[in-house]
Amino acid sequence: MNKEKIIGLLFPEASSKTAGRLILALRLMFGIMLLTHGITKIVNFGATAPMFPDPLGVGSAVSLGLAIFAEVGCSLALLLGLLTRPACLVLAFNMFVAIAAVHHFDILGAGELAFLYFVIFMAILLTGAGRYSVDHLLRSRLQAGAYM
Numbered sequence: 001m002n003k004e005k006i007i008g009l010l011f012p013e014a015s016s017k018t019a020g021r022l023i024l025a026l027r028l029m030f031g032i033m034l035l036t037h038g039i040t041k042i043v044n045f046g047a048t049a050p051m052f053p054d055p056l057g058v059g060s061a062v063s064l065g066l067a068i069f070a071e072v073g074c075s076l077a078l079l080l081g082l083l084t085r086p087a088c089l090v091l092a093f094n095m096f097v098a099i100a101a102v103h104h105f106d107i108l109g110a111g112e113l114a115f116l117y118f119v120i121f122m123a124i125l126l127t128g129a130g131r132y133s134v135d136h137l138l139r140s141r142l143q144a145g146a147y148m
Contacts, residue, residue: 016131023130024081030120031079034091038071055101070094078124081133088125092118 052064077087095118103111129135
């Protein structure tokens with residue numbers, strides 16, 4: 001093995017392709033994981049609504065509806081990479097509410113998963129959807145003047 005290959009293995013350059021693939025993997029994994037939580041909430045809405053936490057003071061059923069919107073609607077947007085930053089903002093807020101109001105900032109115990117979701121959604125919020133997304137396609141077309 002030559003010196004360049006060793007250096008390349010130990011200290012890889014972060015190409016936009018590599019970063020795009022990583023962001024895609026994160027979007028898919030965490031989008032699917034949270035989507036399943038949202039679907040479970042839809043299926044069990046009637047049983048869950050009366051006892052669902054109401055941290056925003058809007059009623060348990062409305063709070064559950066907002067959580068479902070985040071976990072289903074925004075997770076689908078995340079999976080597609082469509083309006084990813086606004087979707088991640090909603091998802092991160094949803095997780096922050098869970099961390100604060102439900103888990104009382106116990107990020108090393110019961111709130112650990114919510115905290116992990118929060119960190120990932122904030123990372124994607126900061127990086128954007130990456131090159132393998134509808135956002136990237138729309139941006140390319142808008143910059144080319146295709147929709148102007």
